Amino acid sequence: MIKSIISKIKKCTCGDKAENNKIVCGCFKVTQQDLENAIKNGANSFEEVQAITKVGTGCGRCVNGNKDLVNKLLLDKKINENQIVCGCFKVTVQDLANAIKNGANSFEEVQAITKVGTGCGNCIESNKELVAQLLAR
Numbered sequence: 393m394i395k396s397i398i399s400k401i402k403k404c405t406c407g408d409k410a411e412n413n414k415i416v417c418g419c420f421k422v423t424q425q426d427l428e429n430a431i432k433n434g435a436n437s438f439e440e441v442q443a444i445t446k447v448g449t450g451c452g453r454c455v456n457g458n459k460d461l462v463n464k465l466l467l468d469k470k471i472n473e474n475q476i477v478c479g480c481f482k483v484t485v486q487d488l489a490n491a492i493k494n495g496a497n498s499f500e501e502v503q504a505i506t507k508v509g510t511g512c513g514n515c516i517e518s519n520k521e522l523v524a525q526l527l528a529r
């Protein structure tokens with residue numbers, strides 16, 4: 393009851409409703425929509441989504457599946473917003489995706505095309521992960 397009132401207030405604007413209302417953590421009755429809302433409100437990692445929604449903090453059985461789901465949702469958001477992921481060279485997610493589309497097959501090859509991570513170097517680890525996610529898509 394309370395959940396349905398909350399979800400009405402939050403209003404779903406993305407994706408398939410039935411899919412979004414699916415419970416992804418039985419212990420706390422967390423739905424995919426709850427995860428999406430947490431990300432929409434600024435959560436930027438599984439741990440931050442977890443702090444907001446409590447997902448995976450009960451029996452722990454759902455942690456792996458929900459980590460994958462949150463990473464996928466975060467990646468979708470980065471792609472949709474075409475976020476800048478390397479401030480030094482204003483490299484966007486789309487630039488990384490285009491490099492891969494044009495044949496780059498590793499972080500080093502993406503780096504050679506886009507220059508991502510070749511400035512201050514602060515973004516290397518996060519972009520290595522991002523490129524690995526994009527290559528796996």
Ligand code: FES
Binds near residue numbers: 417418419455
């Ligand atoms: S089902 Fe998610 S913590 Fe138990």
Ligand code: FES
Binds near residue numbers: 479
């Ligand atoms: S932010 Fe990417 S190299 Fe500096």
